[in-house]
Amino acid sequence: MSDLMDSALYIVVIVFYMVALAAVGWLGKKKVSSISDWYVGGFKIGGVVMGVAFFATYFSAVLMIGFAGSASKWGMSATVIGMWHAVSAVIAFAVLAPSLSKAFRELNAMTFSEFLSLRYGSKTLRYASALIIAIFIIPYTVSAFIAMGSAISTIVGTPFWMGVLVAGAIIAVYVFSGGLFSATLAEFIQGIVMTIAVVAVWVFSYSLLGGFVQAHETMAAIDIRSVTFPAFGTNTWSVIIGLTAVMGFGMLAQPQMVLRYATISSRMNIKRALLIATFGSLLFPLAAYSYGALSRPILAKFGIDVMTLKDDLIVPLFVKTAFPPWLSVLFLAGIMCAATSTIDALIHMTAGTLTRDLVRPASKIMSDKTQLRMTKLISLILSLGCCIIAIYPPGLIYQLTAYTWQVLSSSFMGPLVMALFYRRANKYGALAGMVAGFASAQLWYLFLAPPATPIYPFFPGVAASLIVTYLVSRFTGPKQA
Amino acid sequence: MIEMLGLVAQYSNLSPIGIDWWIILGGWVPGFLGLALAFVIWARSRRDDDE
Numbered sequence: 001m002s003d004l005m006d007s008a009l010y011i012v013v014i015v016f017y018m019v020a021l022a023a024v025g026w027l028g029k030k031k032v033s034s035i036s037d038w039y040v041g042g043f044k045i046g047g048v049v050m051g052v053a054f055f056a057t058y059f060s061a062v063l064m065i066g067f068a069g070s071a072s073k074w075g076m077s078a079t080v081i082g083m084w085h086a087v088s089a090v091i092a093f094a095v096l097a098p099s100l101s102k103a104f105r106e107l108n109a110m111t112f113s114e115f116l117s118l119r120y121g122s123k124t125l126r127y128a129s130a131l132i133i134a135i136f137i138i139p140y141t142v143s144a145f146i147a148m149g150s151a152i153s154t155i156v157g158t159p160f161w162m163g164v165l166v167a168g169a170i171i172a173v174y175v176f177s178g179g180l181f182s183a184t185l186a187e188f189i190q191g192i193v194m195t196i197a198v199v200a201v202w203v204f205s206y207s208l209l210g211g212f213v214q215a216h217e218t219m220a221a222i223d224i225r226s227v228t229f230p231a232f233g234t235n236t237w238s239v240i241i242g243l244t245a246v247m248g249f250g251m252l253a254q255p256q257m258v259l260r261y262a263t264i265s266s267r268m269n270i271k272r273a274l275l276i277a278t279f280g281s282l283l284f285p286l287a288a289y290s291y292g293a294l295s296r297p298i299l300a301k302f303g304i305d306v307m308t309l310k311d312d313l314i315v316p317l318f319v320k321t322a323f324p325p326w327l328s329v330l331f332l333a334g335i336m337c338a339a340t341s342t343i344d345a346l347i348h349m350t351a352g353t354l355t356r357d358l359v360r361p362a363s364k365i366m367s368d369k370t371q372l373r374m375t376k377l378i379s380l381i382l383s384l385g386c387c388i389i390a391i392y393p394p395g396l397i398y399q400l401t402a403y404t405w406q407v408l409s410s411s412f413m414g415p416l417v418m419a420l421f422y423r424r425a426n427k428y429g430a431l432a433g434m435v436a437g438f439a440s441a442q443l444w445y446l447f448l449a450p451p452a453t454p455i456y457p458f459f460p461g462v463a464a465s466l467i468v469t470y471l472v473s474r475f476t477g478p479k480q481a
Numbered sequence: 482m483i484e485m486l487g488l489v490a491q492y493s494n495l496s497p498i499g500i501d502w503w504i505i506l507g508g509w510v511p512g513f514l515g516l517a518l519a520f521v522i523w524a525r526s527r528r529d530d531d532e
Binding site for chain 2 (some may be wrong): 076077079080081082083084085086087089092093094124212213215216217219220224227228229242267268272275276278279282286
């Protein structure tokens with residue numbers, strides 16, 4: 001009877017969530033009258049909404065379930081990864097956003113690839129960057145659907161395909177109707193709900209263990225390594241350092257994140273977004289990694305040893321075993337919000353890139369109205385297509401998504417940073433930097449990635465991208481007088 | 482708390498809250514400094530706006 005009540009409660013939450021997001025789609029639809037409105041919110045989105053949308057896009061259900069599950073084994077040292085996200089948010093809004101939003105507006109760029117193409121005056125750069133985005137973001141989106149479907153099916157007990165289709169349908173409706181307006185408005189709501197959910201679980205976990213210091217005592221009694229930083233050179237050490245860099249600084253050159261911090265309406269709004277995004281980027285991962293680490297001593301009380309479990313299964317088991325019903329429902333709502341707020345950003349960005357940077361240049365004449373219709377249609381096809389691939393995933397998906405962030409940041413960091421801070425940066429440098437970053441990350445991944453060496457492909461990839469963009473621009477540009 | 486003091490005495494890198502100093506100095510301090518910096522930038526921009 002109790003299980004039946006719980007299931008009914010879960011379904012009520014899911015239905016309520018669908019209705020709320022459909023309303024967001026309807027509101028967004030009323031605001032979209034031009035192609036710029038759909039792609040970049042007409043550069044009119046405010047700081048508060050964008051600040052929350054930023055961290056809602058940044059953190060997905062993968063952090064709440066997958067990484068938090070891994071933190072159960074890594075211990076409190078995992079919080080180091082999360083705390084550096086706040087530093088990355090400061091860099092995004094205080095260093096990059098002022099120049100980038102000005103450049104986007106002046107060039108009237110509506111996608112990341114279009115920005116690179118217009119800044120450097122190169123169509124090749126546009127096609128190449130759009131292709132990299134399409135090849136790596138689509139499988140990444142599929143994997144986000146898979147993560148969400150698995151979490152819903154484990155917690156609610158519904159079939160996997162049902163969770164995936166529900167998410168796909170919700171996202172398709174509001175991204176289709178309102179583009180970036182709807183996406184950021186939805187992300188604003190989702191960001192608040194998912195933060196309340198993780199903070200509630202975080203506080204609840206500490207209270208179960210008798211408080212802040214007592215909890216760490218209990219952790220230390222089980223395994224002292226769960227409260228200490230891993231020894232230099234060990235496998236856990238390289239994972240923590242690698243993820244801190246990849247998830248933190250790698251974020252800066254992710255096209256879907258760039259669209260969040262480059263399209264704010266004014267300088268004052270950038271400062272507002274800076275404060276909110278930094279606060280969220282500190283609180284959310286700190287809470288998620290902490291409850292992940294705390295789940296080990298809590299589950300130990302129920303006789304469960306997390307070290308014998310797969311990382312992805314730990315948090316769903318933690319929810320089912322230790323949470324009261326109200327917290328399970330809140331956590332489920334948080335997972336749905338975290339997953340959809342990331343997926344909608346990926347769908348919006350990829351649909352825009354495919355239409356504006358690959359399809360439109362191929363067709364000689366395309367009016368703005370046709371382009372808007374086509375972008376919306378592609379966003380619909382992408383949402384539903386990714387759902388179907390998620391239900392029947394080919395093995396290649398897992399290989400591509402394992403290092404999507406690393407490949408994207410390796411390819412784009414040099415061209416993006418040099419576009420803003422090196423006036424002599426030119427198309428030859430940007431192209432060479434993109435190819436060098438992409439190739440070094442790929443080669444490192446194939447031959448030298450952990451466990452062969454403790455160094456992630458991100459490090460050589462980003463270094464190659466920055467150095468090659470700078471050097472080639474310097475030696476191929478016009479000579480200074 | 483007494484148990485914690487025992488642990489701190491046993492493991493020199495453990496802080497009084499039961500977490501390694503490396504975790505606090507290498508992660509928590511930079512994170513909170515980032516937040517403080519964001520607050521200062523935001524507060525200064527508000528003051529400039531008022532003036």
